[in-house]
Amino acid sequence: MNILEVKNIAQKYQAENGETIAIKDVSFSAEKGEFISIVGPSGCGKSTLLSIISGLLKPTAGEVFVNGSRVLEVTSHIGYMLQNDNLLDWRTIYKNVLFGLEIRNIKTPENVARAEDLLKKYGLYEFRNNYPSQLSGGMRQRAALIRTLAVNPDLLLLDEAFSALDYQTRLTVTDDVYGILKQEQVTTIMVTHDIPESISMSDRIIILTQRPAEIKEMMSIDFNMENRTPLSCRNNPNFSRYFNHIWKELSIYE
Amino acid sequence: MNEVHDKEYTTLSSERNAYLKGQKRTQRLIFAWQIGILLQFLFFWELFARMGIIDSFILSQPSRIASTFVSMAKYDLLLHVGVTVYETLVGFVLGVIIGTALAVVLWWSSFISKISEPYLVVLNSLPKIALGPVIIIIVGAGTEAIIFMALAISLIVTVLEMLNGFRHTNREYIRMASTFGATKGQIFLKVVFPYNISTLFNSLKINIGLSLVGVIAGEFLVSKAGLGYLIVYGGQVFKMDLVMASVIILAIVAALMYQGVVLLQKLAMRWYSH
Missing domain, CATH: 3.40.50.300 (P-loop containing nucleotide triphosphate hydrolases)
Incomplete structure (x- = not known):
């Protein structure tokens, strides 16, 4: 289908x-x-x-x-990614990644674990407590993608x-x-x-x-x-x- | 990274040492000048007063201000300072809360915001002190009137400042939140408000000063205690020592309250990690 x-x-x-x-x-x-x-x-x-x-x-x-x-x-x-990564600069990478889950009120332990898995899988887990300004453009874009994928679209x-x-x-x-x-x-x-x-x-x-x-x-x-x-x-x-x-x-x- | 961090190098190059020394010397020099100007000012003021070049009855003199200060401290200085600080803080807190709440309403509904625009413009440009007599008649000649005056002076500025900040939130952030289906409330709480934490503190810094202006103006009109009361009273009985001492205390109080807000901002920023 x-x-x-x-x-x-x-x-x-x-x-x-x-x-x-x-x-x-x-x-x-x-x-x-x-x-x-x-x-x-x-x-x-x-x-x-x-x-x-x-x-x-x-x-x-x-x-x-x-x-x-x-x-x-x-x-x-549906997940939607815009031109800019739009990571919120007052949130850590970890909290940015959970943003979509928070907005949709689906911050369940399973979903959080999934987001953490994505972070680990794509090399951002060790940067989870960093702020967006401390990351390179490529890493920021990856974080934005994980934020979008975390809601499982x-x-x-x-x-x-x-x-x-x-x-x-x-x-x-x-x-x-x-x-x-x-x-x-x-x-x-x-x-x-x-x-x-x-x-x-x-x-x-x-x-x-x-x-x-x-x-x-x-x-x-x-x-x-x-x-x-x-x-x-x-x-x-x-x-x-x-x-x-x-x-x-x-x-x-x- | 080509920067050489001092921590990483125990032995600094001689150029670096010279540079750091130069920086420190400049800082010390600036501080010395700041203190020096004040001391010289006080010295010549005292000197000219003693030599009779200036009339110490009108302009007072540092030694007399100091002794006034001491006798005030023994008597009721704390009461007056306390009253003024209390009134200022109440006016300030009310101004910030009500002002921010109004700004939220105006951000939320562009319809209400458009309707209220001319009123805000007029209220903003009106010197609120002119409302003094009206305020006294409406809320009575007491502490309430003074707090009301502080509120009147700081409120509209807060509304405009916060609203401006809310409206200038990065549109892309808001769009990003909408792609997750965020409601207007969520957009406000999770994007617009955190984005404007620094706006809020800028407005707090302006507000603490404006509230103090309102309180002193209010105390000039109606009061039984407070620094504004002391200044007016001292003026009426021609005790310039009292006026001057009160003004100096007021300056210190104002500076301390401003620093309080700065400290609050630092704590909040660490908490919120901007």
């Missing part, structure tokens, strides 16, 4: 000086463990689409289903989650995060403007048109590699082929 079903989503914005159609009609679905990237020309409504899937924003038309149940508000089935949404990092850190963090997500078998939808990043991480890439957004193309990414990692993908001969294709599709709008 599909973890995520997006059906005929449309979104209009009302303002005093008129109406903007951000998304015209978007439908797609995602299977368990799949990694899907959404790319498109800037301002095409990628992030809006993600907000709608998360339940933060109500679409003008259409429906979103996660695990078969309709998304009408923010639920614990079925679906993870990444909104330009790595774009605030410098290039070097970004490459290692995407490798890191990719490893964590594959190991935890989390279904992920990522919005990005970074074409190489989308190719290196995704199983499928959705290319959106200019506003009002529609799906222009759905691409399957296949590198014929066992144990693929974002870094190793970048060295694959297919990589530039995919890149050129997406580049062409998007540069029509420039």
